[in-house]
Amino acid sequence: MKTTDGKTGGTTGGRTGEEKQPRIAVVGGGIGGLALAGMLHRQGIAATVYERDAHPGARTQGGTLDLHPESGRRALDELGLTEAFRAEARPEGEELRILDPAGRTLVHRVPGPEGGSRPEIDRAKLRKLLMSRVPDHAIRWGHHLTGVEELPTGGHRLEFADGSHADCDLLVGADGARSRIRPLLTDARPVHLSAYLQLGITDADRRRPGIAEFVGPGSLMALGDNLSLGAQRSGDGTIRVSVTVRADEGWVERQGFGDTEWGEVVARLHGLFAGWDAGLTALIDACDPGSLVGRNIEALPVGTRWPSRPHVTLLGDAAHLMPPVGEGANQALLDGVLLARAIAGHRNDIAAAVAAYEAEMFDRAAVVGADSAELERMWLAPAAAERLASFFSAAASAD
Incomplete structure (x- = not known):
């Protein structure tokens, strides 16, 4: 046929x-x-x-994305x-900082002049x-x-x-x-793991130079209290800010961020990170109004x-x-x-x-x-920054 x-x-x-x-x-x-x-x-x-x-x-x-040699x-x-x-790759994008909620840098990995093994x-x-x-x-x-x-x-x-x-x-x-x-x-x-929110800062070097300098050419992750606040530089000058929460499958939907005034969205995000260093939560304030997108993380x-x-x-x-x-x-x-x-x-x-x-x-x-x-x-653990710092230190020693 x-x-x-x-x-x-x-x-x-x-x-x-x-x-x-x-x-x-x-x-x-x-x-x-x-x-x-x-x-x-x-x-x-x-x-x-x-x-x-x-x-x-x-x-x-x-x-x-960081591409691995193997x-x-x-x-x-x-x-x-x-x-x-x-x-097309950005070797400088390999720079990584891991911080705790107090804003202390526990890991700072900087690629050499020729870049590392996992360019972005x-x-x-x-x-x-x-x-x-x-x-x-x-x-x-x-x-x-x-x-x-x-x-x-x-x-x-x-x-x-x-x-x-x-x-x-x-x-x-x-x-x-x-x-x-x-x-x-x-x-x-797939099984539900956590809730994820993504926000963005467009044209960050011109519009938010202080935040752009803080994030640097790569990425940073602040972790603790079953939360993660991250920022990653893209090649087009955008900084992507992420919030990850150890929460149940319906958490994102219940928040109703899409139907909420932006000022209230920012206030509620600050509420998640109460007590965290102001330099870290300034990432939230710098995000473009209306840029939040939420989804569930599954595996x-x-x-x-x-x-x-x-x-x-x-x-x-x-x-x-x-x-x-x-x-x-x-x-x-x-x-x-x-x-x-x-x-x-x-x-x-x-x-x-x-x-x-x-x-x-x-x-x-x-x-x-x-x-x-x-x-x-x-x-996403209570002492995540310390645990990840130990993990990266062990990995560096193994290399």
């Missing part, structure tokens, strides 16, 4: 002649999905990315993006680099997945909100924490696994959602290139490729996930 993918106009079945390779569909055009598609195309294997956003600039892409930077090396990454890059710039490895025609923008049907042949049919559909032999869920593909493989669901149970199936798999947050302590993006990038390597190594046996990829990914994610969970527990 020959089918078409509706409004996209391309054929997705009836492979003849040169069309011998499997039809690979990647749901989600984030950094993990793009790394997979880019690596596959680099090895001469076609794949199509289906992304719900209408275009690359449809929404902001978040703050900056995972994120390894992935970029394999994608041939090392030099392009160096041109804005997520939007990283995504643009990864897109450069995927042919334009292979990214289908504006494709919001609404349903998945298993085909008699073993593959899947994807249904999209615009009425179009596409068939594939291998379906890869790269669609994040709330993955629509994950339920095809496992009943595992999949550490060690989540599923019986391998030959026509579907997951990567990144869809596979192993972790607390946001620095590993999620790195592991997603590594997942992408390693899955592509497995497919290239088993070109005539997709089932073997999926099984090989998942065996390594499960073991790796279990170790990294356990470490991330422990770091998250330290992050």
Whole structure:
């Protein structure tokens, strides 16, 4: 049977002649999905990315990421993006300070003249680099997945909100924490950890020079009393201010920040940090009115696994959602290139490729996930600053 993918106009079945390779569909055009598609195309294997956003600039892409040599930077090396990454990275962004609620600096890490091992890059710039490895025609923008049907042949049919559909032999869920593909493989669901608020200070050097100097070129974290107040510099001159609270799942919604006058929002945030150093809470006062966005922090149970199936798999947050302590993006990038390597190594046996990829990914994610969970527990503890200071000191000694 020959089918078409509706409004996209391309054929997705009836492979003849040169069309011998499997039809690979990647749901989600984030950094993990793009790394997979880019690596596959680099090895001469076609794949199509289906992304719900209408275009690359449809929404902001978040703050900056530090890429680790054993995972994120390894992935970029394999994608041939090392030099392009160096041109866009901000080595100075590695500067980090950890403070206690009294404003005392317990850790101050400053990269050397050549930078450290984990340079920062804005997520939007990283995504643009990864897109450069995927042919334009292979990214289908504006494709919001609404349903998945298993085909008699073993593959899947994807249904999209615009009425179009596409068939594939291998379906890869790269669609994040709330993955629509994950339920095809496992009943595992993310577990609530904490509440998170993000605010912003645009054009900080000009508009808030004192705050900009206080934050510096990298980031700072003030921790204690089951709270975290952080600030991170982005390459566009914005400072992202974050508040993390050890609170139940409905806390953000109950606060009703979106329906509250800004002055009251600021006052209530100050109430959370009563008794904290005024230099730290000045970060809240400096934020742009109306910039607050709240969400819940969740993670999949550490060690989540599923019986391998030959026509579907997951990567990144869809596979192993972790607390946001620095590993999620790195592991997603590594997942992408390693899955592509497995497919290239088993070109005539997709089932073997999926099984090989998942065996390594499960073991790796279990170790990294356990470490991330422990770091998250330290992050939001009564004496978090002291505990993290000891952790970083031990890590520095090990290096």
